[in-house]
Every structure is written in structure tokens, then in C-alpha cells.
Amino acid sequence: MPFSCYVFSCTDKNKLARIPVFMSTMIYDCAIVGAGPAGSTCARYLAKKGFGVFLLDRHRFPRDKPCGGGFSYGLLDDFPYLKKREKEMVHGICQVGVVHSPNRKITLRGHVEMAVTLRTVLDSILVEEAVDAGSVPAFGLQAKDIRISSDCVRIQTSPEREIKARVVVGADGANSMVARATGLNRKWQANAVTPCRVAEIAMHPDLIDDTYREEREYHFYANLEGRPGYGWIFPKKNTVNVGLGIVASYASGLPAHFDRFVGFLMREGLLGKGCNLSTAKGALVPTGGTLEKTYADRCLLVGDSAGFVNPITGGGISYAMRAARHASQVINEGLDRDDLSSSFLSEYQRLWYNDFGMSINQMVLAQKVFTSPYTDLLFEIGSRDRTIRQMVTSSMAESEDPRPDAKRLLARTLWVCLREALNL
Ligand SMILES: Cc1cc2nc3c(=O)[nH]c(=O)nc-3n(C[C@H](O)[C@H](O)[C@H](O)COP(=O)(O)OP(=O)(O)OC[C@H]3O[C@@H](n4cnc5c(N)ncnc54)[C@H](O)[C@@H]3O)c2cc1C
DSSP states (O other), X not given: OOOOSOOOOOOSTTTTTOXXXXXXXXXXXXXXXXXXXXXXXXXXXXXXTTOOEEEEESSXXXXXXXXXXXXXXXXXXXXXXXXXXXXXXXXXXXXXEEEEOTTSSOEEXXXXXXXXXXXXXXXXXXXXXXHHTTOEEEESOEEEEEXXXXXXXXXXXXXXXXXXXXXXXXXXXXXXXXXXXXXXXXXXXXXXXXXXXXXXXXXXXXXXXXXXXXXXXEEEEESGGGOSEEEEEEEOSSEEEEEEEEOGGGOTTHHHHHHHHHHHHHHTTSSOTTOOOTTOEEEEEEOSOOOSOOEETTEEEOGGGGTOSOTTTOOOHHHHXXXXXXXXXXXXXXXXXXXXXXXXXXXXXXXXIXXXXXXXXXXXXXXXXXXXXXXXXXHHHHTTOHHHHHHHHHHHTTOSOOOOOHHHHHHHHHHHHHHHHTXX
């Protein structure tokens, strides 16, 4: 039965900056910790069904999330309610992906479209959709502790409040406190997480046109300086996004590596000399695959908190939103039946696994191939074969379901070797 004890109008201009007054005795149907793509999407779907949704985030919106901002254009078909916001959301379509080998001697190019956005814009749009659907926003409020009992969930926050709900969704990113508090993930292993440094650098649109051409080429650099990870540069409307991620066990000195990468891009003519790096920020992205378990009694994890990220590119916006929709569906049924037990909520795990979980598992294997000492050789062989070129470039773009199959890639590589050896 949808929650209907309050009606909260959030259509005023200050809706993103406001913390509502709420009664401590009120029990929300669902409390969602984190209002990134995962949290806002889940909130939007549940609120649309009439449930009482409390959406909290430690930041006030608009807020910037360190990110490349690349996503598949197909996201707009998958979430049609975003189509009306397309003009604000899409800051360009990059059409040609260029992937550089670790020794930078070989480039693989492929026509793989990728839309780009600014996270300040995208996340605010998603939050607005959640609030317009009826979610109660509370921004500038940080979840500090969570207690789950047989009848409800209690969230302690800073500034000090207690929020009660029938179920909680952990959408609080890679460092999820919900995952920690529920024991679903105490800590990522060092080889399962990639610290990144990223900057959104202002550039005149004419200079972007000259540098990245009409096709808006975007670049990926595999394993820079021999460290497993990737660097990227994505041109947008009037900024370029530059980033570098290195798997945590190899990432010491990341800011210095990032500065060297920027220097290299300047020498390559992809960035103007003396560009402003004041926006450079660090953030973690989980790249070791999904958590084994993403549900507990009265709790689900969505998005980065559950490890829903393409381990090759670090892309996770689309997975976060798709998982959030699955979560909302299962929570909707659980609230209706008044069954929010871990065994009922386990259906969520089945849904996301069938949707994209298998694909992420395959990409974990492909990532190991891309970050192995043989990556240069793979590029060398790939440069002589159109199929490998297309497989590699499409796995780099944030395409809807990249599924780079490591076994297929290796089989094709062997076939190319055989083809050349036997002059076929
Ligand atoms: C450098 C970098 C580049 C990336 N580039 C891309 C890309 O180009 N394309 C792509 O698809 N993905 C990219 N990603 C991944 C993408 O950013 C994430 O997969 C996506 O943001 C996941 O969404 P989310 O909602 O799960 O988490 P987030 O977007 O991280 O949102 C989590 C929210 O939770 C809030 N929060 C955290 N803790 C608390 C707390 N205790 N209490 C209250 N609120 C809390 C945070 O303030 C935040 O707003 C990149 C990631 C990084 C780090």
C-alpha cells in the first residue's frame, strides 16, 4: 500500500537546496542514502508509485562528481523521461574512439559513438526528476550510522537527526557507509578499486573543433607508464575532460602521474599549453567486479556501492540507473507484501545479474588481458585486424552493453597470428 501520510510539494525554485522539516516519528517507506544517478533514479521510480521516499545526500545540489561524463546515447531510450531534458544533458556526441597502446606506438580507431555530459548538470536533472515525482529531498545531510531491526531501519545523520524507514537503499558510491554498516562490503581489495584524478578543463569551442575535428575524437590510453589503468580525454561543448586512473595497488603518486599525463597531452597538441587544472579532483571507482551479495534484510545496494562499473573504462552511470530501476521494482513488491526480508529482496540480485552482471564478469577477465604485460603485443596484432580494432574500441566507449568477451578476443588474436603465419 503506497505511503500517503504527507504531501510534499517540491516545485519551488529552491527545491534542490532545501532540507525539509520532518517529524522524527515518521516512518518513510524507503530511505535512499546518496542522490547520484543510482539513488535519484531509484527514488524517482518509487515516488512515482506513490511511496514515501526520503532521499538524502551529504552534498547540496548542484554538486560536481569527479567523472568523465561519457555515456551511451541509448540511455535516453532506456529512460525515456529524460528525453525532454536532452538538450541540457548532452554536451556533445563523440564519434570516433582512439585507443593508444601502452608504448604509445599503436593506435586503434573505431567509429563508436559516445555522448558526453557534465555531472553538475546530469545529476541535478536526475535529482529534479526524483523530487518532482514526490521524493522528499534532504541535502547537506550525511548518513553516519545505520541500524536495521526486525521492524525498521534507523539512520543516524550529521547534522544530528534520526530517519526511520521500512527499507534502506545504499546508493552512496564507492565508499559506501551502507555497505560497511551492513557488512556487505567492509573494504575494497587494493586490486578491485581504481583511484582516479580528473579535471574538466575550459576550452574555446573553436579550438575544440580544430583539435578534435568534426568527429569529436576521444582518446583512451592503456596502462600509462606500465601501470594497470587508463588515461582518457573527452572533448565536450566548451570543456575537455582529462583523467587518469591507476589500479590502487600501483597508484602511489597519482597526482604526479596525472601532471605528467597532462604534459604529454599538451605535447601531443590535445590540450593547450598552460591549461587551467584548478578543477582537478580525485575519486575512487570500483573496477574489480560486482559484490557477491548486494542485499540484506531491509537493505539493497545500487550503483558504485555494489561495484556496478565497467572494469575496463570505469563507466558506471548506466549500470547505476538500470540497477536502481530493478531495485525499485523489488522494493515496490516487498513494500506491498510487507516482506523486506533478505530472502525476498534477493530477487534484486537475480534481476541485475541477468541484465548486466554477466557482462561485468566478462569484462573483469578482459580487463586482466588489457592490463597484462602482453597488451602491446595485443595492440600490434589488433592493428592488423578490423574485428579486433572494433572489439577494442567499442569496449572503451560507454556503449550500452559493451560485452568485450576476453575469450573471443584471444581466439581472434590467435586466428590473426595463424592467418599471417599461413598466409591465408
Ligand atoms: C574519475 C571518474 C571518472 C568516471 N567516468 C565515467 C564516465 O565517463 N562514464 C560513466 O558512465 N561513469 C564514469 N565513472 C563512474 C561513475 O561516476 C559512477 O559509476 C556513477 O557516478 C555511480 O553512481 P552512484 O549513484 O552509484 O554513485 P555517485 O554518483 O558516486 O553518488 C553517490 C552519492 O552519495 C553521496 N554520499 C556518499 N556518502 C554519503 C553519506 N554517508 N551520506 C549521504 N550521502 C552520501 C555522495 O555525495 C554522492 O552524491 C567515473 C568515475 C570516476 C571516479
